[in-house]
Amino acid sequence: xxxxxxxxxxxxxxxxxxxxxxxxxxxxxxxxxxxxxxxxxxxxxxxxxxxxxxxxxxxxxxxxxxxxxxxxxxxxxxxxxxxxxxxxxxxxxxxxxxxxxxxxxxxxxxxxxxxxxxxxxxxxxxxxxxxxxxxxxxxxxxxxxxxxxxxxxxxxxxxxxxxxxxxxxxxxxxxxxxxxxxxxxxxxxxxxxxxxxxxxxxxxxxxxxxxxxxxxxxxxxxxxxxxxxxxxxxxxxxxxxxxxxxxxxxxxxxxxxxxxxxxxxxxxxxxxxxxxxxxxxxxxxxxxxxxxxxxxxxxxxxxxxxxxxxxxxxxxxxxxxxxxxxxxxxxxxxxxxxxxxxxxxxxxxxxxxx
Ligand code: 2P0
Numbered sequence: 515x516x517x518x519x520x521x522x523x524x525x526x527x528x529x530x531x532x533x534x535x536x537x538x539x540x541x542x543x544x545x546x547x548x549x550x551x552x553x554x555x556x557x558x559x560x561x562x563x564x565x566x567x568x569x570x571x572x573x574x575x576x577x578x579x580x581x582x583x584x585x586x587x588x589x590x591x592x593x594x595x596x597x598x599x600x601x602x603x604x605x606x607x608x609x610x611x612x613x614x615x616x617x618x619x620x621x622x623x624x625x626x627x628x629x630x631x632x633x634x635x636x637x638x639x640x641x642x643x644x645x646x647x648x649x650x651x652x653x654x655x656x657x658x659x660x661x662x663x664x665x666x667x668x669x670x671x672x673x674x675x676x677x678x679x680x681x682x683x684x685x686x687x688x689x690x691x692x693x694x695x696x697x698x699x700x701x702x703x704x705x706x707x708x709x710x711x712x713x714x715x716x717x718x719x720x721x722x723x724x725x726x727x728x729x730x731x732x733x734x735x736x737x738x739x740x741x742x743x744x745x746x747x748x749x750x751x752x753x754x755x756x757x758x759x760x761x762x763x764x765x766x767x768x769x770x771x772x773x774x775x776x777x778x779x780x781x782x783x784x785x786x787x788x789x790x791x792x793x794x795x796x797x798x799x800x801x802x803x804x805x806x807x808x809x810x811x812x813x814x815x816x817x818x819x820x821x822x823x824x825x826x827x828x829x830x831x832x833x834x835x836x837x838x839x840x841x842x843x844x845x846x847x848x849x850x851x852x853x854x855x856x857x858x859x860x861x862x863x864x865x866x867x868x
Contacts, residue, residue, distance in 0.1 A: 520614050521571040522607070524657040528564050528649035529557040530634070530642065531680045532716070532830050534775040534822055535759050536782040537689060539738045539748060544591070545697040546676045549738070550752040552689045553705070553759050554680045555832070557716060564645035566630040568653045570616070574625035581630050581646075588628075592674045596651055597626075599670045604658035621658055647674030648681035668702035684708040686763050688756070711766050714832055715839035719846060721799045721827040730825045733786065733793050740790040747785055752778075768834045772811070772820035775832065779822040780804075797827040799850070806849055807831065818842075 537552035557563070577597065579588045588594070604621035608614065616624065628650065632642050651671040655662065662670075664682050672679035672689075680687040683704040692700030737744050755774055762770035786793040796804075800823055811817040819842055820832040833839035 519573075520612055521569050521573075522609065522612075522614060522616075522657065523567055523569040524653050525565065525567040526649050526653040526656065527559055528566075528645045528652060528681050529559045529684075530562045530564075530645040531556045531677065531687065532822060533677065533680075533824070534771070534820070534832075535752060535755050535778050536824075537676055538782055538785060539734050539744055540676070542695070542697070543735070545700075546672050547697050547700050548676060548689065548691045549744075549748040551691050551756045552677075552680070552752075553756065553763075554677070554687050554689075555714075555716070556681060556684045556687060556708070558708075562634045562645065562718075564630055564632050564642070564649040566628065566646075566649040566653045568650070568657050569627045569629075570624050570657060571627075572624065574627055577626045577628075579628040579630070582632060592647070593650075595673045596647065596670055597654070599673065600651060600654045600658060600660060603655075603660045603662060605661060607657075607659045626654070626657075643675035644677040644681045647671050647678035650674065651678070652682060665701045665703065669697060669700060672697070672700060672702075685710055688760070705760060706763055711763065713766075713835045715836055717831045717833060717839055717842055717846075719803060719829040719831065719850075721797065721803075721829060728793050728795075728825070733789070733825060736791075736793070737785055737789040741785055741788040743788040744785050747781055751781065768820075769816045772817035772832070772834075775820040775822050776808075783823065795825050795827060796823050800827045800829060802849070803829045803831075803846075806845060810845065 531554040533552050533554040535551070535553040537548050537550070539549040541547050541549050577588050579586055579593070588597075601621055604618055606618055607616040630646060630649065632645070634642065648671045651667055651674065654660075655667055660667070668679035668682045668689075671682060676689070679702040680689050682702060685707040686705040687702050688705050689702045690700065692698070694700070755778060758770065759774050761767070762774060783796055786795060804821060807819050807821050811819065818834055818838045822830050822832075824830070831842060833842050
């Protein structure tokens with residue numbers, strides 16, 4: 515009848531984030547509680563981001579979701595957990611113009627349709643789950659008039675994917691591991707906003723856009739089960755680096771920032787190699803990029819570019835200025851010349867098959 519005709523929609527856009535002090539390892543798998551704090555930079559929303567539209571209508575008979583236009587299952591525990599946590603906090607929604615009134619109680623029986631698009635390769639180690647779950651939780655919270663602050667929403671996004679909690683804020687963000695067993699204090703906080711250090715330029719070299727072989731979730735589980743080095747990292751190394759990195763960000767101290775970011779990326783990959791069986795996320799091209807940047811940084815008075823690699827071979831480089839970013843691109847094109855048949859809009863270093 516008439517009452518079934520309305521649809522209420524909310525659209526949100528969330529950028530991905532790149533960790534400069536890495537999260538790797540959980541102390542609680544189902545709540546997604548980490549074994550150490552981490553710090554990230556949230557990218558500019560114009561580049562790597564997820565756009566999600568959530569909608570509700572009395573004519574929907576089940577919760578459904580589409581990713582990049584293809585329907586996907588919502589039955590996974592992580593989706594269900596996020597939906598449940600948000601639904602539990604829903605409030606009344608009223609739109610007088612459209613004649614819509616949804617009470618707190620109605621939300622228990624109404625169904626959702628969710629449509630999400632990534633403007634970058636999914637699961638190629640470019641943190642698509644981070645932007646995805648952050649955007650899902652944020653848009654659902656808006657739709658359902660959830661009155662929690664961003665910190666509390668970050669604890670919900672965390673239960674979708676750990677790194678997602680850091681994408682609710684722009685600029686520099688810390689995910690505090692927390693002490694509680696229920697995860698209530700394992701939340702993200704903003705260290706500095708996007709204007710604080712806006713000379714920095716992030717350049718991502720897509721070394722391969724193929725899907726990675728070892729998912730982060732199983733990779734970090736195997737590391738926690740088999741690596742001795744991870745214990746030293748989580749207990750001794752990261753706590754010190756967190757303090758130093760916060761200081762470097764506050765003072766816009768690029769040499770310290772670059773030193774810490776590169777060292778932490780390298781230790782994360784060392785910990786992967788210390789896993790049994792060993793996990794290799796970087797490839798020869800990744801190693802060559804590290805060589806080029808290290809050589810350049812050593813030939814100058816102080817570092818010009820920081821690099822960091824996540825659970826895949828793609829290089830994320832952070833240049834200290836626009837001028838340095840232009841020189842970096844020149845150097846990359848010199849060392850990794852594109853083929854004549856390479857489409858420059860999707861220039862993939864060392865991987866002609868894409
Ligand atoms: C990070 N990564 O701090 C680290 C560095 C990859 C390397 O967070 O199991 O997708 O969903 O919590 O967040 C990737 O792991 O893993 C990640 P789950 P997630 O960005």
